[in-house]
Amino acid sequence: MPANRFNGHSDYGIGIGLRVPHYSHILSKKPVVDWFEIISENFMVEGGRPLELLDRILEQYRVVQHGVSMYFGSADRPDRAHLRKLKTLVKRTGTPWLSDHLCWGSVDGTYTHDLLPMPYTFAAARRTAEKIRQVRDYLEVPICVENVSSYAEFHVSEMTEWEFLTEVVERADCGILLDVNNIYVSSKNHGFDPYAYLNGVPADRVGQIHVAGHTKFEKYILDTHDHPVLDPVWRLYAHATRLCGVTATLLEWDNHIPSFEEVHEEALKANAYIAGARRQRKKP
Amino acid sequence: MKSTADLRAFQRLMTRAVIRPLTAEGRLQPRWTDDRPMADVAAGFIKPNDRLTAFERLEIYNRMYWFRLLDCAADDSPGLRHLLGEDRFAQLARAYLTKYPSRSFTLRNLCSRLPQFIREEPKWTAPRTALAWDIARFEWAQTVAFDGEGRPLPEPAEIAAIPPARLRLGLQPYLSLLALDYPVDAYVTAVKRRDALRGEASNAREGAARKVRRSRRVPPPRRGRIHLVVHRHSGRLFYKRVDPAAYRLLEAIGAGLPLARAIAAAAPRAGAARIQEWFATWMKLGWFFNAAPPRRSPK
Structure with a gap:
């Protein structure tokens, strides 16, 4: 796995999300897993069982933090209390990098608890990049921002989503958590070519990749994380791997969660695509 | 833009x-x-x-x-949901979240103001507002107990060295003291047990599942004053009923009174043996931290 400055020069393979239904299996069976991704907010608490459990996981496994509420794209300033809690957790986990979404979800202190799409404007890109820099400087850990899936586009946008992503990460000098399922979902909802998206992002900034399942409705696709990864998403993953090199990869499965073994097996399917990408890269 | x-x-x-x-x-x-x-x-x-x-x-x-x-509020409020029924609970939750949208980065705090809202707008829970208020306070206390801050326990020798007139203990931040008009601890426990049984029945034979689905609703508790401590021990949630005098004593300690004054004010007739017995249990459960300011080091 290639290490770069956006994933802390780490060399992580295929991981899965740490989820409540799997806790007892993981703690009792101690399965071999390359790494776990935790949702930071679930452990940004003062004490009790969540932190006891996290400490037991940390004794055995490598953990990477993934957030859902930093809202880099929000016009609000970063919340200091939030940042302090996050930094405490960063010190506890020793996460080599930290990811959160390129989105917004709160304004004036009111939270929607959603990952709302950005208006793709230069002003929004400048503001977002500034916040990413502030957060990174405070947390002292590399940051990767994740592209979200979306169901709406805005009249004010001045560029494509991948141009906006590029504008932000280059201004912030941060990494990308490339979610290929989100690219697929948004491509269907907005009618763009997902391969144009992949070809348009700076591959050398990708520190991690997400794969996940989604659900098709009559008029749109929802990013539900409740299915195995679909073939078109695996094909995008293979293409991303050819572009970016073999990158730390994580399967997200958050609803209707099956057994640990089933989730892990699904994640390990990435190996076949990684091998294919390796073969292709070796060809002259 | x-x-x-x-x-x-x-x-x-x-x-x-x-x-x-x-x-x-x-x-x-x-x-x-x-x-x-x-x-x-x-x-x-x-x-x-x-x-x-x-x-x-x-x-x-x-x-x-x-x-x-709404899903999150429902997950955090099994007792209140059962008391009101799904439709009325949804109406309450919608009204609550309309008046008090989330102001926290975490959904953990979503129901923190629900007890207050129930008092402010009793129409959503009438005629059982007093019971609903007790249940909402009890369910929020469980969230606090689950992942609230725990401070280092005092050393017994450290406590013994301080005269009771000067000894100030603090109650663990994860611990809640609740004076309730209804025995909601037993009620919510029965509701959770019933919900767990229904969950298991969904994988059981159809006949058995039907039988469980038909099982009676847990009847609302009758009025009856209880004093409850919601806390955690070894990572697990517990609810402990305490004597009214013991409750008053814990309140006084939590308010920052030195131990001797807390006993004099809250439990003057409890008797030394009883108070010692309470303290032995509370210390064992880890309910206190040493709230005294750290001693100044000698020059």
């Missing part, structure tokens, strides 16, 4: 639209706050595509917001 102020204005508009209450049919409201057609407001900032209008695209976010938050 040229500035952060423009971005903020955009985000305020969309937030107002996303958190606007759904219609009774669970759809985006057809009119905006100023009575303009919502379709016009949505079209003003959201692009349509070949399958969805701007209104429909906004509705996806509006519905997801409410479904997510």
